[in-house]
Amino acid sequence: MARIHVFLAVLLLCAAPCGGSKVNLRTSAAESFTQNAICRQNNCVNPLFPGLLDLGKLDIIAWQCTNHSTVSDYINFCGEMVNYPPALPSPNATSRAVKDIVKEQDDAAATMFYYHLSGLGYEAKEFRDPGASGDECVKSIWRMVCFTYFPKAQAGCSAGQPTSYLRPCRNTCESYVAACSVECCDESVQCVFQHTVSEGGMPTEMVQTGYIDALGPAAVCTGAGHRSGLPIGMLLSIFAAHAVFDGATSRDEEGRPSSSTSRRVSSSLCSSNVLIALVMVFCALFLQGCDVDVPHHDLGNWRLKPDYLVAFEFVAPGQPASSAILNSCSEGVAQSLQCSGRGYCKAWSETERISANALSFCECDRDWTDPECRTRRKSQVTTFLLALFGGFFGLDYFYLGWPWWGAAKLCTFGGCGFWWVLDIVRTGSGPVYAFDYRVANDLPHWVYVLSTVTLFGLIGFAVAIESYLSFRKRKREDVMKLQESEESRHLGKMDAMLDGPRYRAGVPSPTFNEPMRFSGYGATLPSPLPNAGVPYAVPSPPGQAGRFAGPYGPSRIS
Numbered sequence: 001m002a003r004i005h006v007f008l009a010v011l012l013l014c015a016a017p018c019g020g021s022k023v024n025l026r027t028s029a030a031e032s033f034t035q036n037a038i039c040r041q042n043n044c045v046n047p048l049f050p051g052l053l054d055l056g057k058l059d060i061i062a063w064q065c066t067n068h069s070t071v072s073d074y075i076n077f078c079g080e081m082v083n084y085p086p087a088l089p090s091p092n093a094t095s096r097a098v099k100d101i102v103k104e105q106d107d108a109a110a111t112m113f114y115y116h117l118s119g120l121g122y123e124a125k126e127f128r129d130p131g132a133s134g135d136e137c138v139k140s141i142w143r144m145v146c147f148t149y150f151p152k153a154q155a156g157c158s159a160g161q162p163t164s165y166l167r168p169c170r171n172t173c174e175s176y177v178a179a180c181s182v183e184c185c186d187e188s189v190q191c192v193f194q195h196t197v198s199e200g201g202m203p204t205e206m207v208q209t210g211y212i213d214a215l216g217p218a219a220v221c222t223g224a225g226h227r228s229g230l231p232i233g234m235l236l237s238i239f240a241a242h243a244v245f246d247g248a249t250s251r252d253e254e255g256r257p258s259s260s261t262s263r264r265v266s267s268s269l270c271s272s273n274v275l276i277a278l279v280m281v282f283c284a285l286f287l288q289g290c291d292v293d294v295p296h297h298d299l300g301n302w303r304l305k306p307d308y309l310v311a312f313e314f315v316a317p318g319q320p321a322s323s324a325i326l327n328s329c330s331e332g333v334a335q336s337l338q339c340s341g342r343g344y345c346k347a348w349s350e351t352e353r354i355s356a357n358a359l360s361f362c363e364c365d366r367d368w369t370d371p372e373c374r375t376r377r378k379s380q381v382t383t384f385l386l387a388l389f390g391g392f393f394g395l396d397y398f399y400l401g402w403p404w405w406g407a408a409k410l411c412t413f414g415g416c417g418f419w420w421v422l423d424i425v426r427t428g429s430g431p432v433y434a435f436d437y438r439v440a441n442d443l444p445h446w447v448y449v450l451s452t453v454t455l456f457g458l459i460g461f462a463v464a465i466e467s468y469l470s471f472r473k474r475k476r477e478d479v480m481k482l483q484e485s486e487e488s489r490h491l492g493k494m495d496a497m498l499d500g501p502r503y504r505a506g507v508p509s510p511t512f513n514e515p516m517r518f519s520g521y522g523a524t525l526p527s528p529l530p531n532a533g534v535p536y537a538v539p540s541p542p543g544q545a546g547r548f549a550g551p552y553g554p555s556r557i558s
Contacts, residue, residue: 122437
């Protein structure tokens with residue numbers, strides 16, 4: 001059993017990535033990242049984490065401690081997530097009500113939640129109640145923004161006392177990376193980092209840092225509990241190894257290894273030693289520091305992406321870019337300028353719909369999306385028609401921006417028809433997600449039902465006709481075979497009846513004394529024609545009387 005543990009330990013060491021964990025590494029002053037050429041990026045946006053760019057601003061704000069009971073009645077969006085005594089921004093010059101401060105922080109968390117979901121390509125308006133969502137990615141974003149804008153008060157701090165801002169814990173960030181499957185194909189997906197940022201193309205002395213390198217709940221950061229343990233794949237491998245080695249040894253009634261299997265166990269242990277030696281040789285030859293020429297870059301892949309907060313910002317006509325705001329539904333914006341003229345502002349929370357200062361976001365027209373209604377949606381009609389008539393070739397997935405799925409559907413020829421039928425129902429029954437956002441809901445439901453029923457009705461009719469024609473053809477062939485067999489059987493019986501008189505060896509010649517009767521054909525045929533050996537009817541030589549051969553001989557015709 002010790003050898004088993006050594007073998008598993010060697011596997012663990014060799015399976016460890018040579019670059020270390022991509023989430024927990026701290027980058028040095030001179031950043032350098034390696035590029036994974038066969039990797040496919042997923043949810044790699046800029047900023048990578050929700051509320052990341054506000055961490056520096058929140059650090060310099062004065063905060064004061066409060067009790068959970070004081071703020072719980074005023075928290076709306078983050079009410080279920082903030083179950084600890086939070087810290088609130090401390091008013092500097094003027095006195096403000098706790099209710100207003102809490103609403104401002106709650107709106108900031110909801111706004112960042114909305115914009116980060118939009119940056120990932122989600123329909124943010126579908127997740128007004130993230131706690132009821134079954135999407136773990138949405139819940140992890142909700143958790144991060146609430147922990148960012150409602151930091152935990154320091155331990156032992158009384159209500160009203162000043163406190164420092166506690167950033168979210170590292171495991172909160174890691175949960176988001178895992179739940180949303182964030183992949184940027186380099187080591188830039190790090191929760192604990194430090195790098196300089198640039199403004200206007202010029203590097204500055206401003207340093208941007210990540211989250212606190214601690215696992216929550218902790219006194220130095222804001223966060224909830226975490227789960228730890230070996231990956232499920234490694235646990236299954238360990239259990240399988242134990243099962244294999246235990247199964248190789250049979251035991252007697254007292255549970256001791258039987259003597260009949262001692263040689264087999266010894267042989268298996270010897271084989272395991274050889275296998276361990278081979279694994280160690282492989283690790284020594286191929287896993288020594290990963291000294292291969294891998295492409296490097298100095299800026300993380302997610303930082304090379306366009307900033308979605310800049311892409312979604314609103315600048316009033318005639319105003320400089322410095323006056324940009326994040327939401328055109330904010331106060332002071334003319335209604336004609338809101339939502340790019342392609343929608344209207346709608347309250348985010350159902351409970352605040354009648355409030356004068358309720359947080360609102362754009363409700364775009366059918367064919368437009370994103371927080372400012374500037375992105376045209378793809379068409380559901382086009383998607384459905386491509387799935388209906390080009391689904392075997394994956395044209396619907398290529399149109400939606402999923403080339404890999406389209407190639408897989410093309411190679412399997414629509415999943416042998418099953419994938420094709422599934423996508424017809426999926427794309428026709430409702431707007432599906434494209435690469436970013438849902439398609440426009442421009443397909444009437446009755447058109448989908450009618451076209452689908454008609455198509456499959458025609459397919460069923462064609463299959464039925466083909467089946468009927470094939471069945472009729474088989475029946476005709478069977479009847480023809482039966483007729484041919486019957487004809488051959490009857491013709492065999494008639495051969496003797498229609499054969500006619502002919503000479504046969506060993507058969508006595510007829511006497512022709514019987515009355516004249518019909519004996520068959522061929523007796524009166526001319527001499528030059530063959531008659532199967534039957535004597536020809538010829539007249540007697542001149543001057544000679546007598547009978548002549550043939551069926552009419554007995555009539556004594558001279």
